Amino acid sequence: MSREKIIKQHYEPRILPGRPHFEILDWADAQSQRLRFEVLAANVGLAGKSLLDVGCGLGDLYGFLLERGLTVDYTGVDISEKMILHARQAHPGGHFLAADLFAKNPFGRKRFDVAFCSGTFNLNVGNNISFLPTALRQLFGLSRRALVFNLLHRRARRQHPHCVYYEPGEILKIVKRFRCKVEVIDDYLHNDFTVVCRPLASSRVSRAAKRKKT
Numbered sequence: 001m002s003r004e005k006i007i008k009q010h011y012e013p014r015i016l017p018g019r020p021h022f023e024i025l026d027w028a029d030a031q032s033q034r035l036r037f038e039v040l041a042a043n044v045g046l047a048g049k050s051l052l053d054v055g056c057g058l059g060d061l062y063g064f065l066l067e068r069g070l071t072v073d074y075t076g077v078d079i080s081e082k083m084i085l086h087a088r089q090a091h092p093g094g095h096f097l098a099a100d101l102f103a104k105n106p107f108g109r110k111r112f113d114v115a116f117c118s119g120t121f122n123l124n125v126g127n128n129i130s131f132l133p134t135a136l137r138q139l140f141g142l143s144r145r146a147l148v149f150n151l152l153h154r155r156a157r158r159q160h161p162h163c164v165y166y167e168p169g170e171i172l173k174i175v176k177r178f179r180c181k182v183e184v185i186d187d188y189l190h191n192d193f194t195v196v197c198r199p200l201a202s203s204r205v206s207r208a209a210k211r212k213k214t
Contacts, residue, residue, distance in 0.1 A: 003125040004079055004100055010123055010162070011057075012082045025057050025119065032189055036118045036150050037064045039185055039194045044146050046072050049113035052142060053077070054101055055120035059087030062094040075112070077101055102135050107142065115143035121164070122152050128164040133174050140178045140197060147180075147197040156191035168193050 001009075014024045027033040037060075040046075047070050053061050056076030065072050076096045078084050084098040099106040117139065121128055140147050151166040152159075159165055168184050172195075175182050179200050186193035 001126075003127075003131075004103075006125045007123060008080050008082075012080055015082060015086060021058050021060055025060075026123075027119070032192070033060065033118075034064065035188050036192065036194070037061055039150070039188055040116055040118075040148050041065075041068060041070070043183070043185065043194075043196055044114055044148055046070050046114065049073065049145070051075070052107075052112040052115045054115060054117045054139065055079075056087060056096065057083050057119075059091040059094055059096060061116070061118065062087075062091045066091075066093075077106070102131075102138060105138070105142075111142055111144050113143070113145045115139045115147045117149035119150065121149070121166075124162055124164045132171075133177075136174060137178065140175075140180070140199070143197075143199075145198065148194065150192055150194040153186065153189075153191050153193050158191075165191075166193075168195075171195055 011024070011026070014026070020030065022030045022033045025033065046065070050073040053074065053076040056078050059076055062074050062076060065074065074094055076087060076094060077099050078087070079100045081098040084096045087094065087096045097106060121132060121135070125131070136147070136149070139149070151171065152163055154165040154167045156165055168186060172182060172184065175195060175197050178197060180197040181200060183196040184193055185196065
């Protein structure tokens with residue numbers, strides 16, 4: 001079964017009237033979902049920046065930003081058209097797009113100040129570990145200032161068979177290939193950690209020089 005089908009079959013039947021968003025998105029509770037957003041907001045300057053929310057689900061991050069009074073040029077993208085439909089209904093002021101970003105980039109050469117993934121790589125689709133380096137490299141190429149993503153931590157006491165749990169050290173080996181400054185934050189939830197990748201200034205200058213030559 002394809003990655004797209006696995007994701008849709010897991011999440012879309014969970015979209016029921018009146019069901020809390022955190023349950024639909026398979027989070028333990030609303031607080032844990034919010035904590036992941038707070039880690040993003042606390043560690044990356046978002047005000048006035050463009051933000052790509054990959055695997056945006058029902059647009060809860062956009063609602064969080066509105067509550068915080070943060071003015072952000074927000075774009076949410078999700079593989080599920082059904083999720084995007086509900087996100088647009090819940091947040092008519094947001095910009096939401098249904099697309100499989102990793103199959104075909106719908107943004108062309110456009111880049112964002114910050115790219116963010118919350119829970120995007122947690123569902124077991126059969127090849128998470130081998131797929132992750134390619135996915136992160138693509139996201140890193142879409143972000144000018146920071147790529148931020150969270151993953152389930154291998155130290156979690158309770159682990160679900162439909163999820164994948166990661167070791168921070170293994171993830172560091174992947175992201176350090178991208179010429180970036182990396183920070184791992186793992187003190188907000190026992191079963192979760194966040195990785196913040198910021199491109200090194202030299203790599204940004206190098207890319208700019210290449211564009212100028214062409």
